[in-house]
Amino acid sequence: MILDDGWMDRDLSERRAAAGVQPQKGGQAEGAVPDYLEQHYWWAYVRPGAVRLWERQWLINLVLLGNYRRLGAAVLEALGAFPAGRCLQIACCYGGLTVDLARRVASSGGSLDVIDILPVQLENLQRKLWHGAPVRTAVMDSTDLGFDDASFDQVLLFFLLHEQPPAMREQTMREALRVLKPGGTIVVADYAPPAKWHPVRFLILPFLRLLEPFASDFWRLELAQILPLQLDGRGWRKSTCFGGLYQLLVRGGSGG
Numbered sequence: 001m002i003l004d005d006g007w008m009d010r011d012l013s014e015r016r017a018a019a020g021v022q023p024q025k026g027g028q029a030e031g032a033v034p035d036y037l038e039q040h041y042w043w044a045y046v047r048p049g050a051v052r053l054w055e056r057q058w059l060i061n062l063v064l065l066g067n068y069r070r071l072g073a074a075v076l077e078a079l080g081a082f083p084a085g086r087c088l089q090i091a092c093c094y095g096g097l098t099v100d101l102a103r104r105v106a107s108s109g110g111s112l113d114v115i116d117i118l119p120v121q122l123e124n125l126q127r128k129l130w131h132g133a134p135v136r137t138a139v140m141d142s143t144d145l146g147f148d149d150a151s152f153d154q155v156l157l158f159f160l161l162h163e164q165p166p167a168m169r170e171q172t173m174r175e176a177l178r179v180l181k182p183g184g185t186i187v188v189a190d191y192a193p194p195a196k197w198h199p200v201r202f203l204i205l206p207f208l209r210l211l212e213p214f215a216s217d218f219w220r221l222e223l224a225q226i227l228p229l230q231l232d233g234r235g236w237r238k239s240t241c242f243g244g245l246y247q248l249l250v251r252g253g254s255g256g
């Protein structure tokens with residue numbers, strides 16, 4: 001399902017081609033898997049077998065070193081107890097977060113859009129939702145969202161940016177901000193530079209570096225340094241957990 005197919009610009013297509021995303025028409029991404037996903041994340045998202053393996057709350061919790069629930073709760077709190085209006089989650093995630101978000105959105109009479117570039121991920125999400133959930137799903141590239149400017153009250157990016165090559169993560173953030181209404185709330189949950197003493201620096205990051213080739217920036221730099229143009233001067237609030245390894249960046253909402 002495509003909600004609005006009118007947005008595309010030439011510079012963007014060139015950038016995306018350079019980053020390995022195959023050409024699409026009018027924001028539609030069906031069938032086009034970016035090179036970085038196919039090469040580096042086939043085992044996590046792309047193959048149906050991957051979905052069957054990873055759609056286990058305990059396993060995703062293990063990947064996040066026991067912090068899935070904590071991060072999910074922080075995301076929901078940052079979005080507000082009962083997010084009203086239109087909410088957008090850019091890219092699916094395993095586990096129960098989207099279902100919890102959908103429940104909260106439903107209780108306020110709002111709606112949730114979830115986009116992902118892989119149909120297999122959206123199908124997996126649909127299996128987890130209840131009949132009549134106020135959730136629309138669309139196959140779409142985060143770097144080329146087929147939505148009008150300023151069309152969402154809330155936007156969520158949950159552990160997507162660190163998986164993308166630099167040019168694509170910049171464009172994803174630009175798009176996330178473009179579709180957010182002025183005064184709306186945007187929440188980014190992702191890795192952050194852990195404390196100097198943190199054992200994960202020696203025990204886990206060397207291993208994760210092999211699996212997540214674009215993530216190492218996030219363990220060295222602040223997101224405002226990684227995405228200076230997108231995050232500059234916009235009143236972001238940062239909170240961290242687990243010795244700084246995970247961060248929530250929030251703009252807008254009740255705290256701002």
Ligand SMILES: C[S@@+](CC[C@H](N)C(=O)[O-])C[C@H]1O[C@@H](n2cnc3c(N)ncnc32)[C@H](O)[C@@H]1O
Binds near residue numbers: 118141
């Ligand atoms: C949000 S990220 C990581 C989530 C986290 N590991 C978890 O499952 O909780 C993974 C999702 O991003 C999607 N994705 C990656 N690149 C994308 C892009 N350019 N546009 C839309 N979705 C994308 C993948 O298909 C996958 O479903």
